[in-house]
Amino acid sequence: MTVANGTGAPDIPSELAHHCLDLLTDVSRTGRLLRRAELERLRELGERGAEAGHGLRELVGSCLGATRAAWQHLPGPGSATAAELRRTGDALLAAIQAALGALGEGHERAQRMAVRQEEANRRELVNDLLHGRSDFGRLAERAERFGLRLAAGYTVAVAVATEPYLEGAPAAHRVLRELTGRYDDRTLLLAVRDGRLVCIASDGEQAVLTAFTDLALRPGAGYLPAQRVATGRRHAGTGGIVRSYEEALGTLEYAQRLELPAQRLRAEELLVFPVLMRDRAAMADLVRTVLGPLTAARGGARPLLETITVQAEAGYVNAETARRLGLSVRALGYRLERIRDLTGYDPADALHRYTLETAVMGARLLDWPDQPLRI
Structure with missing residues (x-):
């Protein structure tokens, strides 16, 4: 009945x-x-x-x-x-x-x-937001069901680990559970996309992004920790979400190529690299012109490229540079002389330093000398 x-x-x-x-x-x-x-x-x-x-x-x-x-x-x-x-x-x-x-x-x-249906709807919404190819009106209507106003500003953070994140994995569930327990879930979206953990936070929710980064890097014993977390810049509208997401991905890519040690990265901190790579042919020409002669050195260019990088990281203090490289100060001096003799650029000169550092960063981004330069 x-x-x-x-x-x-x-x-x-x-x-x-x-x-x-x-x-x-x-x-x-x-x-x-x-x-x-x-x-x-x-x-x-x-x-x-x-x-x-x-x-x-x-x-x-x-x-x-x-x-x-x-x-x-x-x-x-x-x-x-x-x-x-x-x-x-x-x-x-x-x-x-x-x-x-x-x-x-x-x-x-x-x-x-x-719960499964809501997770599927949330995952589909995140995918459409990050693609930016869906009808805006329909996308806005779907987003409102999760409390999101797409006309507002949003920032996207992306976490990557040594292994891909999987849908429904414990680490992703833990981060979501902790974030929704601390903050209004209408101010954020969390999903796994292409093996990465993605967090979309609404305007003014910097605390959400900080908490996401902390939880991803240190999720607790038994959970997969993130290797790096990159945050894009704040942009408005659905196009802004895509742009912030792409900036975060680009930041992670630059960090990997440059082997940056930092775990927390912001797109605005690495804006110089998109600028440098905007003219790829010019960067390739700079690497070939400035660093190309190093290939004639005994042992190839790689030890001398490493010397330039480590010396910059050590603040051009020779004793600290030698310690980090595992060399004597005398051996370091010999390497610096070889760099000056082969390239014509003296690491002791401020302007020459900038040119050498920029060329070395370009070499990393272009994967030189492992890959040939295409001008």
Whole structure:
């Protein structure tokens, strides 16, 4: 029997109470177990109740209310022996235990399906936002279901690990659980895309991005930690989300090519590299002209390129540079002389230093000398 409330919609708790009362009244008379079809009906009512927004506590309360009503149908002490009363009571308790188990199973099944559907919708929305190719009106309407206003500004952060992140992986779930526990989930979107963990945060939510970075880098024992986290710049609108995402990806790529040690990266800190690589032919020409002669050195160009890089990182302090390279100061001096003799650029001269450093960065970005330069 389907019971409707005042609006005409099915009243699941009342329907459940009537169904349980009928079942348990019959059990109190016969002492039988619940049948498979009856248990499936209870699972269905639990599932429908969850879909209608009823909590498990409310549904269990309806079922227990029916139990109290059924208990009143038990024969009085004068009309049954103690053994009969005990058997009837045991049958009722066994029936209510089975009924509550089936009810909870159906409710949990609906909850799991709802969570999976929401995750799928969220993942699809993130993919469309990062592609930037969907219809704006429809995309904005879908985003509003998650509390996002696409006309506002957004910033995208991307985390990469030594292994690809997987959909539903524990590390991704932990980060999402922690973030949504601390912040309003309408201010952020989190998803796994192409093996990376992506966080989209709305305007003014710098704390969300900081927390995302901290959690990704240090998720706790047993979880996959991120190797680097890069944050794009803030941009407005759906196109801004794509732009911020691409900036974060570009930052990660530059960090990998340049072998930067930093784990936390911001796109604005590496803006010089897109500028340098905007004219790839000019950069290749600079590398060939300035560093090309180093290939004539004994052992090739790579040790001398490393020397230029480490000396810059050491602030051009020769003792510290030698220590980092594992050389004596005298051996370092010999390398610096070879660089000056072969290239014509003296690492002791400020302007020459800048040219050498820029050329070495370009060599890393172009993967030279492993790859030939194409001008």
